[in-house]
Amino acid sequence: MRRNRLLTTAAALGAAAALGLAVPHTAAAGTGGRCSYVSSDYRPTLTYGSTGAAVRQAQCLSNAWGGVPPKLAADGRYGDLTLKKVEWIQVCHGLPESGVIEGRTWEVLYHPALDCYARYPD
Incomplete structure (x- = not known):
């Protein structure tokens, strides 16, 4: 029964994506431990053009998202x-x-929502 439900859900999501409808992007919970460029307590304000270890941390944390959003290289350049x-x-x-x-x-970034229905920009 569970397998049938999973297959039905997967088929529905695939059909929705093919039609250009919003489908959820999922995030892995608790990814902060895998990103260790800076302490989780160090949270400076970062803007376009910022560089350094805190940018690497933010890039790494953003990679918790699965699905369409591309993984970012943790290069430290915003x-x-x-x-x-x-x-x-x-x-x-x-x-x-x-x-x-x-x-x-x-x-x-440290505690992402499990689903996002917003379309990732092209």
């Missing part, structure tokens, strides 16, 4: 791809789409 992903994560969590990583955005 550029176009990082900006696009951060803005999308902010939308998924109902935050202002500012691209600025600060208090609430750090919080959701």
